[in-house]
Amino acid sequence: MEAESAIEPTHRSPSERLYAGVRTRILHGDFGPGAALKPRELADAEGVSLAVAREALLRLVGEGLAVRLHNRGFAVPSMDADRWQKIAEARIATEPVMLRMSMARGDIDWEARVHAAHHRLRRTPVWTEGGPFYSDEWSEAHRQFHRCLLEGCANDILLDLFDRTWVASELARRWSTSAMPRGVPLRSVQPRDGVAEHAALEAAVLARDADRAVDLLVQHLTLTAESLRAGHGHGAPNG
Amino acid sequence: MEAESAIEPTHRSPSERLYAGVRTRILHGDFGPGAALKPRELADAEGVSLAVAREALLRLVGEGLAVRLHNRGFAVPSMDADRWQKIAEARIATEPVMLRMSMARGDIDWEARVHAAHHRLRRTPVWTEGGPFYSDEWSEAHRQFHRCLLEGCANDILLDLFDRTWVASELARRWSTSAMPRGVPLRSVQPRDGVAEHAALEAAVLARDADRAVDLLVQHLTLTAESLRAGHGHGAPNG
DNA sequence: AACTAAGGAATGATCGATTATTTGCTACGC
């Protein structure tokens, strides 16, 4: 395998293109919570058949990024106030156990990857140029870092569960930041020092201090949930 | 809308019928691990179009009951020796935390449902008439009982994760039992008293003894994994 | 004998059109 996935991303199959496009747009919050995802529209916009749009939507449903309403098509998942809490709770319930497993098993190579992931995260600009949104690069680096911490557990099933929860979390996060009024960028409602939190987490992990690492992780997740909850109710575009 | 979901189950949409049928057959082990799932065959067998078969397969992929190979169609997930361990480990990692949450939050109504689920489980015959297989009714009652124990946590995200893991677990279990030689039914390699285990678990849960309940659950999961591992390598139909 | 390359059969992906269901509106009766 050489340059197989790195060549032209736009050269892939129609199905793949449309799937990736819609996925990105959902994650970016281009569709509001509960918005209908119409196969015809998506297909026409990409110049492709209905079947590929349906396929893309079906895949998204499997991933938790869309829901299906019986005989009423597809839609972006809706988001109510306490879904936040549920997602944060799920992460707090599952990730600490995984982190302990990861730290108990991870080898030198894993340590190196954690270090690299943290380095990348630290060096990636958090904010986009103009808007109050996280940059795509930072979002991806952020995901990589958190996943990397847990990858030492070497359990595909558990990492799958992480991926699912992460997607739900990102979706919710995006809507929360989208709900912010334009004049009040996210940084003002997030006085925490995310960089320091990640650094402390990395340090504890590499020092193999499991108790401290779990503490820091739970704290990190709790603070994230709280800052996002604080960002709610400012004037969400819809319900 | 009157009798909408309770009428003829065979009267549902073609898509639903085929989906449910294939799902059941996969769970029953009618296709070996890694077996190809060909849309054309499935569609023709049910007398429906290719699109319907593809849709069903896509849904199955989202559920973890099928995998997709790039430009090479769909297949039943393959199963290697240590996948067992991974699945058991995932359950042992996640379910105890959920059980504690559930027991901390569950109300009287939840207790009643746990009791009912256990009653149903206890009264359902475990084995099918002729073969060495679990009966469908028992499998479903078993799932309901275990899920019910955790439902007190009142967290959709976490219960979703349980559902996924359970499906993987059931798939693996079925293949393990299928691998048994015909003359040696499963009961002989499973000397444990599953009924007593479930009863003890129910008792600890209803007594709100979280530590004991978690202990029993972990023990239950561990024994399951071990008995299933013991059943491996007898002469699996394929790889 | 083994390895490689061409070609055909099988299967996967995509398409355009048709059928069935839902939705929103309108007209009618109470």
Added chain:
DNA sequence: GCGTAGCAAATAATCGATCATTCCTTAGTT
């Protein structure tokens, strides 16, 4: 005036056929 039956537009589900890729056979070569 309100509720409801019925019609029409929109959209979801399904179909049969076509295009593209992979797999398997076979012939040719070293």
